[in-house]
Amino acid sequence: MGLVGLEVVLWRAVAVYRFVALGYAAVLMVNNYHSYTRPWLGWTVLAVMAVWSIVATYTYGRADLRGWPLLIADLLVTMGCLIASHWVVTEASLRRGSATLPMVWVAAVVAAWSFSGGRWRGVIAALFISGADLWLRGSVTMATVNATVLLLLTGFILGYVVSLALDAEEQLQRATKLEAATKERERLARGIHDSVLQVLAIISKRGAELGGEAAELGRLAGEQEVTLRALVSVAPPPTASGQADLRERLRPFASAQVQIASPATVVPLPAEVADELAAAVNSALDNVRVHGGPQTRAWVLLEDEGDSVTVTIRDNGPGFPNGRLAQAAQEGRLGVAQSIVGRLRDIGGSASVTSHDGTEVELRVPR
Amino acid sequence: MTTVIVVDDHPMWRDGVARDLAEAGYQVIAAVGEAAQAVRLGTSLKPEVMIVDLQLADGSGVEVIRGVLATHPQARILVLSASAEQQDVLEAVKAGALGYLVKSAGRDEFLEAVRRTAQGDAVFTAGLAGLVLGEYRRLAAAPATGSDAPRLTDRETEVLRLVAKGLSYKQIAERLVLSHRTVQNHVQNTLGKLQLHNRVELVRYAIEQGLDDSGRVE
Numbered sequence: 001m002g003l004v005g006l007e008v009v010l011w012r013a014v015a016v017y018r019f020v021a022l023g024y025a026a027v028l029m030v031n032n033y034h035s036y037t038r039p040w041l042g043w044t045v046l047a048v049m050a051v052w053s054i055v056a057t058y059t060y061g062r063a064d065l066r067g068w069p070l071l072i073a074d075l076l077v078t079m080g081c082l083i084a085s086h087w088v089v090t091e092a093s094l095r096r097g098s099a100t101l102p103m104v105w106v107a108a109v110v111a112a113w114s115f116s117g118g119r120w121r122g123v124i125a126a127l128f129i130s131g132a133d134l135w136l137r138g139s140v141t142m143a144t145v146n147a148t149v150l151l152l153l154t155g156f157i158l159g160y161v162v163s164l165a166l167d168a169e170e171q172l173q174r175a176t177k178l179e180a181a182t183k184e185r186e187r188l189a190r191g192i193h194d195s196v197l198q199v200l201a202i203i204s205k206r207g208a209e210l211g212g213e214a215a216e217l218g219r220l221a222g223e224q225e226v227t228l229r230a231l232v233s234v235a236p237p238p239t240a241s242g243q244a245d246l247r248e249r250l251r252p253f254a255s256a257q258v259q260i261a262s263p264a265t266v267v268p269l270p271a272e273v274a275d276e277l278a279a280a281v282n283s284a285l286d287n288v289r290v291h292g293g294p295q296t297r298a299w300v301l302l303e304d305e306g307d308s309v310t311v312t313i314r315d316n317g318p319g320f321p322n323g324r325l326a327q328a329a330q331e332g333r334l335g336v337a338q339s340i341v342g343r344l345r346d347i348g349g350s351a352s353v354t355s356h357d358g359t360e361v362e363l364r365v366p367r
Numbered sequence: 368m369t370t371v372i373v374v375d376d377h378p379m380w381r382d383g384v385a386r387d388l389a390e391a392g393y394q395v396i397a398a399v400g401e402a403a404q405a406v407r408l409g410t411s412l413k414p415e416v417m418i419v420d421l422q423l424a425d426g427s428g429v430e431v432i433r434g435v436l437a438t439h440p441q442a443r444i445l446v447l448s449a450s451a452e453q454q455d456v457l458e459a460v461k462a463g464a465l466g467y468l469v470k471s472a473g474r475d476e477f478l479e480a481v482r483r484t485a486q487g488d489a490v491f492t493a494g495l496a497g498l499v500l501g502e503y504r505r506l507a508a509a510p511a512t513g514s515d516a517p518r519l520t521d522r523e524t525e526v527l528r529l530v531a532k533g534l535s536y537k538q539i540a541e542r543l544v545l546s547h548r549t550v551q552n553h554v555q556n557t558l559g560k561l562q563l564h565n566r567v568e569l570v571r572y573a574i575e576q577g578l579d580d581s582g583r584v585e
Binding site: 197198199201202204205206208209222225226229256259260261262263264265297298299301302303304305306312314316356357360 | 377379380383449453454456457470471472473474492493494495496497498500501502504505508528531532533534538542
C-alpha cells in the first residue's frame with residue numbers, strides 16, 4: 001500500500017499532542033518554580049517527561065512494540081510524574097485546584113490506550129490517572145470531578161471514534177481489494193474468451209464432423225468450453241440491498257444439453273428468492289436428466305415482466321400424454337415437479353407442469 | 368455463387384469457417400481479423416453475406432455491422448460468436464444483423480444458418496429470442512420510450528416465447544396451427560420492428576445533436 005494507513009496518522013497525532021502538552025508543562029514550570037517546595041525535583045520530572053515523550057513517540061510508531069509492556073510503562077511513567085507533584089507543588093495550592101506538574105500531558109496515555117484497544121481501554125487508563133489525581137488533591141472538589149469526567153470522556157470518545165474509523169478503513173480496503181480482484185478476473189476472462197474458448201470450440205466442431213472417437217473428444221471439448229465460459233463469466237456479488245441478478249444464478253446451469261435464454265439486462269430479485277428459484281430450476285433439470293435419455297436437451301427461459309418474474313424449463317424428452325398426469329405422478333415422474341410446486345408456494349410464487357412437445361415446468365414469482 | 372466475407376480475429380477459426388463455406392459452395396471473397404479492415408472490405412467488395420465475430424482485436428463486431436450496413440445496406444449479416452456477452456449480441460441484432468449463432472454450433476447447423484441468412488431470413492436461436500423478448504419489455508417499461516416504444520402483438524410474443532423455449536419453427540407451426548412461413552414472418556417482424564426503432568432513435572439522436580445540418584446522417 002502506497003498510502004499512509006490511518007493508524008500511522010493516529011499515532012503521529014498522539015506524539016504531536018505529547019510534545020505540545022510538554023511545552024505547556026514547561027511554560028508552567030518556568031512561571032511557577034519559585035513557589036515550588038522542591039524546584040530541582042520539578043525540573044527532574046520535566047526532564048523525565050521530555051525523555052519519555054521521545055521514547056514513546058519512537059516506540060508507539062512501531063507496530064511490533066505497541067503491546068502491553070509499552071502501554072503499562074506509559075501508564076506508570078505518567079502516573080509517576082503526576083504523583084511526584086505531591087513533593088513539588090504545595091499541598092494547599094493542590095487542594096485549591098492548582099495545576100499538577102504534567103498538567104494535560106497525562107491525557108496522552110489515555111489517548112494511547114484508546115487507540116490501541118478501543119473505548120473501554122481508554123476508560124481504564126482514564127480511571128487510573130483520575131485515581132492518582134484524586135489521591136494527590138486529597139479531597140473531591142468541583143475541579144477534580146470536572147477533570148475526571150473530561151478524562152473519562154476523552155478515553156471513551158477517542159476509543160469509539162477510532163474504532164469506527166479503523167472499521168471504515170478496513171471496509172474500504174476490502175472494497176478496493178474486491179474491485180482489483182474483479183478487474184483481474186475480467187482481464188483473465190477476456191484472455192480466455194479470445195484464446196482457449198475458441199480453440200475448444202474448434203475442437204468440438206471438427207470432432208463432431210469427423211465422427212467416431214473424434215466426436216467423443218469433440219463432445220468433451222464442447223462440455224469444457226461451456227464449463228470454462230461459465231467459470232470466467234464475471235458474477236458480481238449481491239448488492240448491498242440484498243438483491244441478486246437471477247441471470248447470474250442461472251448461468252451455471254448452461255451446458256451442451258441446457259440452453260439458457262434471458263434478457264440482456266439485470267433481473268433483480270431478493271437474494272433468497274433468487275436462490276430458491278435457482279434451486280427449483282436445478283431440481284427441474286435434475287428431473288430431466290433422470291427421466292430423459294442422454295440425448296434429451298433442455299431450455300431455460302427467464303422473463304422479467306416487471307411485476308413478476310417467470311422461469312420456464314422445457315425439455316424435448318418423451319413427456320407424458322395430456323390427461324395422464326395422474327399416471328405420470330404414480331410412476332414418480334412428477335414427484336420432483338410437485339416438490340418444485342411446494343418450493344415456489346413457499347416464496348409466494350406458483351409453478352405449473354404441462355406436457356406438449358416434451359415437458360414444460362413454469363415457475364412464476366410476483367415482485 | 369453467393370459471396371461471403373468472414374470476419375474473425377482467430378486465424379484458425381477464420382480459416383475453418385472459410386473452408387466449410389467454400390466446401391458448401393459459397394464464394395469466400397475475404398477472410399479478415401480486424402474491424403477497420405472488415406468495414407473497408409465490406410463496403411468496397413459488397414458481399415451478399417458477412418459472418419461476423421463480435422470480439423475483434425481492434426474493436427467490436429457491432430461497429431463492423433454498423434459501418435458496413437451504412438453504405439451497403441443489402442449485406443446480410445450473421446453473427447457467429449463465442450462470446451456470451453448478451454448486451455453485445457443484442458446490439459449487433461439491433462444494428463441490423465439477421466441472426467446469431469454460438470460458435471459451438473455444429474457444422475450442419477452453421478451451414479443451415481448461413482443458407483437462411485443468405486435468403487434474408489432471421490436466424491433465431493432460443494438465446495436470441497430470450498434477448499429480444501427482454502428488450503421489448505425493457506423498452507415498454509423505460510419511461511423515455513414508453514409511449515412510442517415498439518410493441519409485439521400477442522401472437523408475436525407467443526411465437527417468440529416458443530422459440531426461446533427451444534421449439535423448432537415446425538413444432539411452433541403445428542402447435543399454433545400456422546404455416547411454417549407465417550411463423551418465420553412473425554419472428555422476422557419482431558426483429559424488423561426492433562431495428563426500425565433503433566434507426567429512428569439514431570436519427571432522432573442525430574437531429575437533437577444537430578448532425579443533420581451536415582446533410583449526412585449515419
